[in-house]
Amino acid sequence: MSFSERVLSIEESGIRAIFNLVVRSKDIINLSIGEPDLDTPSYIKDAAKEALDQGFTHYAPTKGYPDLLEAIAQKLKKDNGVDIDPEHEVMVTVGGTQAIFLALTALLREGEEVIIPSPAFVQYFAATKLAGGVPIEVRLNEDYTINPDSIRRAITKRSKLVILNSPSNPTGAVSGREKIEEAVSVAVEHGLMVISDEVYEKFIYEGQHFSPASIPEFKKHVLTVNSLSKAYAMTGWRIGYVAAPPEVIEQMAKVQMYSSACIPSFIQKAAVKALQLKESFFEDVLREYKRRRDSLCSILSESPHLAFSKPSGAFYLFPRIRGINIPSKDLVMQMIKEIGVAVVPGSAFGRLGEGCIRISYANSIDKVEEGARRIVDFLEAASKRSVG
Ligand SMILES: Cc1ncc(COP(=O)(O)O)c(C=O)c1O
Structure with missing residues (x-):
């Protein structure tokens, strides 16, 4: 069967690919999500x-x-x-x-x-x-x-x-x-x-x-x-x-x-x-997300394998991986398999995103912190493998 050339020129979103992979697994700490974990008011x-x-x-x-x-x-x-x-x-x-x-x-x-x-x-x-x-x-x-x-x-x-x-x-x-x-x-x-x-x-x-x-x-x-x-x-x-x-x-x-x-x-x-909700609604939400961001950044800053500065907005961190020469897609697959943490490969966000990963902190602070600790340990082990 033949298909539209325009449709054939695009691929499944790299975010969806991760989402589909982890959606059925309750044990995975999902830091790949691009949506607030809070419920609609x-x-x-x-x-x-x-x-x-x-x-x-x-x-x-x-x-x-x-x-x-x-x-x-x-x-x-x-x-x-x-x-x-x-x-x-x-x-x-x-x-x-x-x-x-x-x-x-x-x-x-x-x-x-x-x-x-x-x-x-x-x-x-x-x-x-x-x-x-x-x-x-x-x-x-x-x-x-x-x-x-x-x-x-x-x-x-x-x-x-x-x-x-x-x-x-x-x-x-x-x-x-x-x-x-x-x-x-x-x-x-x-x-x-x-x-x-x-x-x-x-x-x-x-x-x-x-x-x-x-x-x-x-x-x-x-x-x-x-x-x-x-x-x-x-x-x-x-x-x-x-x-x-x-x-x-x-x-x-x-x-x-x-x-x-x-x-x-x-x-x-x-x-x-x-649209009629008061600004104070956002203040509470923002306080919570800021707490998560600060905690995530503080834990990840312990890793010599991540380069980043603290982001001022949204709910993502996009660190560059240092000293591990594996395509971001493969690194993310290894992470899911070995430590049960899902993030998104940087390459999903364009050619210039390669070499980075996207970590979402739209998850509970406990999950964000636990996921971050596991990432730090994983990168240490992966860097040794990559050198060895
Ligand atoms: C930068 C950006 N723009 C637009 C959207 C579209 O979001 P929605 O269609 O849910 O409004 C998203 C969703 O993740 C986004 O990250």
Whole structure:
């Protein structure tokens, strides 16, 4: 049987591959997960149940219910300083994942290039290829923040888009206003569009989040992608959104119409409630994640085989492996087999991720600490094997 060349050009996500391997094993300490281990607040679950009882079980408008679009517009104004018209400049999507997919599908012409500071979220590469584009990986700085110069150097006649992600998956880096502003200026100067993936905006331990669409001159060049998945522990609900210029939303809505028609109606109603949660909700969550991060970093810093600086955001650490010359994929497989700890190989996040592993601390502090101790011991033994 023959298949689409675009589909054949992509592989299963390296994260999913690990997930599928460990999902059935209760004994594994799973530090590969990219989702909060906390449960969705009951206040949000109750809103969904209520919506079901009220009959929100039918098709919804393609771009989303007006009250949700209005709630998103208010959130963007309050939290991000981004001013949008809820009727024309925003739409609801199946998580941030679909927002990125729709954006690339709507914007890319065959062979156009998407500049991706890497290591980066796996979907950027695959979704670019599925949309007929060509992903171009460019280097981040040593500390994993965005490097505007490497973006500038990668620009060609075929460049169309730049994808920025701060806080970042897989590195946890928070790039900060100055670097993001400079990177967007470079893109705008060359007539490129920017996707600003802000799904981890609530997970910042030091520094501040910056949304480039808050700068009026940038607004018509920037698509702001966000999601309820990480912020509200709602990964399984599959709801996110994108704010973009009206003509971009119009084209994306067509793709939405013919791919999933709309986002489930009762979930949209629960999302309205979620967006009303007070900031204090995030403060408690953040305190807990910071505790885990600090503990993980403190244990792993004992290993001479890991090089990293403490990340300021998201819930990942992306250390470089030192003195063990095995591809990250093989190292991770050995780790799962020998010490029962699952992490993700750096190579899953692009060519520039090789030589690193991604450790998620979205797990209980006991598991994070135990997993970290086992990793330190494992690397010591593996380094001896690698030399011997
Ligand atoms: C950087 C980044 N962007 C977007 C997403 C998409 O998340 P969702 O589709 O659950 O909103 C993820 C999920 O892991 C992510 O890490």
